[in-house]
Amino acid sequence: MSYEDDEYHVDTFPKDFGYGSFDQDGLDEPGMGGGESKPRILLMGLRRSGKSSIQKVVFHKMSPNETLFLESTSKIVKDDINNSSFVQFQIWDFPGQIDFIDPTFDSDMIFGGCGALVFVIDAKDDYNEALTKFKNTVIKAYKVNPRIKFEVFIHKVDGISDDSKMESQRDIHQRASDDLSDAGLNQIHLSFHLTSIYDHSIFEAFSKVVQKLIPQLPTLENLLNIFISHSGIEKAFLFDVVSKIYIATDCSPVDMQSYELCCDMIDVVIDLSSIYSSEETAFDHESSSLIKLNNNTILYLREVNKFLALVCILREENFNRQGVIDYNFLCFRKAISEVFELRMKSQKLETLDEQIEPEDDVVDEDEDELVARVNENHLN
Ligand SMILES: Nc1nc2c(ncn2[C@@H]2O[C@H](COP(=O)(O)OP(=O)(O)O)[C@@H](O)[C@H]2O)c(=O)[nH]1
Ligand SMILES: [Mg+2]
Numbered sequence: 001m002s003y004e005d006d007e008y009h010v011d012t013f014p015k016d017f018g019y020g021s022f023d024q025d026g027l028d029e030p031g032m033g034g035g036e037s038k039p040r041i042l043l044m045g046l047r048r049s050g051k052s053s054i055q056k057v058v059f060h061k062m063s064p065n066e067t068l069f070l071e072s073t074s075k076i077v078k079d080d081i082n083n084s085s086f087v088q089f090q091i092w093d094f095p096g097q098i099d100f101i102d103p104t105f106d107s108d109m110i111f112g113g114c115g116a117l118v119f120v121i122d123a124k125d126d127y128n129e130a131l132t133k134f135k136n137t138v139i140k141a142y143k144v145n146p147r148i149k150f151e152v153f154i155h156k157v158d159g160i161s162d163d164s165k166m167e168s169q170r171d172i173h174q175r176a177s178d179d180l181s182d183a184g185l186n187q188i189h190l191s192f193h194l195t196s197i198y199d200h201s202i203f204e205a206f207s208k209v210v211q212k213l214i215p216q217l218p219t220l221e222n223l224l225n226i227f228i229s230h231s232g233i234e235k236a237f238l239f240d241v242v243s244k245i246y247i248a249t250d251c252s253p254v255d256m257q258s259y260e261l262c263c264d265m266i267d268v269v270i271d272l273s274s275i276y277s278s279e280e281t282a283f284d285h286e287s288s289s290l291i292k293l294n295n296n297t298i299l300y301l302r303e304v305n306k307f308l309a310l311v312c313i314l315r316e317e318n319f320n321r322q323g324v325i326d327y328n329f330l331c332f333r334k335a336i337s338e339v340f341e342l343r344m345k346s347q348k349l350e351t352l353d354e355q356i357e358p359e360d361d362v363v364d365e366d367e368d369e370l371v372a373r374v375n376e377n378h379l380n
Contacts (some may be wrong), residue, residue: 039115047096049120111144135179158196207245220248230378232318262311
């Protein structure tokens with residue numbers, strides 16, 4: 001079997017908003033530390049279930065209509081999502097017809113360094129065959145690597161009524177779980193998402209998949225909770241600007257509409273700044289933006305680092321204290337960069353000595369201390 005590193009051309013988006021270049025260090029060697037710190041997300045499912053479309057729409061700004069002309073994938077396509085921040089992984093897009101019985105399919109290598117397996121099922125199609133393939137895939141993958149997160153995308157749910165969406169989800173969930181318990185594997189946890197590339201559901205689902213692969217997630221959530229509670233903010237999302245997936249949010253529930261508003265705000269900010277500034281500076285340290293909605297709500301965006309933006313939703317009257325919000329934001333931004341540094345340090349330790357387990361508790365302790373310190377510094 002051959003692999004291919006695909007070079008994508010992103011022409012609907014300024015160059016600088018693409019992800020950095022692919023650093024190959026140690027990634028292709030099974031068992032190397034590089035693979036550990038940069039988990040793989042595998043996209044699997046039957047032919048034409050929508051795998052390549054998902055990857056292109058979420059990570060390469062392809063418009064959903066353009067996916068109609070995607071050619072079918074004949075090799076595994078590796079795509080490196082590398083923005084040197086928290087969102088670092090590889091996506092492997094598989095051809096639908098891949099066969100695990102095939103001796104050239106190196107399942108140890110493929111599932112070994114895999115963080116999440118996204119299995120795409122076309123909800124508009126008869127899904128019996130997909131479920132059979134799903135069962136075989138999970139059994140095989142779990143044997144190689146029991147730590148894989150299994151994510152099922154019940155896909156193409158655009159134009160399907162809410163009732164039948166729920167009905168498909170219930171049915172697929174039931175049958176997939178039954179299949180696995182028949183195989184004696186009912187300890188495997190499956191997550192289900194209803195998705196479509198024609199709305200924000202695919203970004204939301206991918207956000208959840210990626211978040212599970214970020215070891216620092218609890219710290220990030222904690223920092224967001226502290227930030228909003230001291231600043232009179234209702235909801236805050238920490239966005240990966242390039243993909244518009246959110247890598248963390250505070251603990252209040254996410255409603256789809258708020259998420260969509262924040263996504264649209266990022267588009268507006270980037271489109272506008274691309275017009276009025278040079279490509280390299282369209283999103284930089286000074287980037288911030290304020291949108292007042294006609295229902296007393298404010299959307300406030302601040303740049304966190306080159307790749308991350310914080311988008312907040314708050315009531316107009318709470319924005320009177322913008323000074324406090326901005327001060328608290330600076331504390332938040334500083335804390336985020338410290339979490340990064342800790343992450344870098346622990347990654348270095350990992351690569352220095354592959355044999356020694358990374359000292360997780362040391363990092364945790366540092367992160368706890370950091371959260372406590374940030375809490376003290378915040379203005380009320
Ligand atoms: N209606 C609808 N069509 C989709 C969606 N996602 C993908 N498709 C279409 O499904 C077809 C197959 O997609 P493709 O990505 O090539 O599937 P793959 O073989 O799994 O990689 C294409 O014509 C896409 O336009 C979706 O969310 N909704
Ligand atoms: Mg494909």
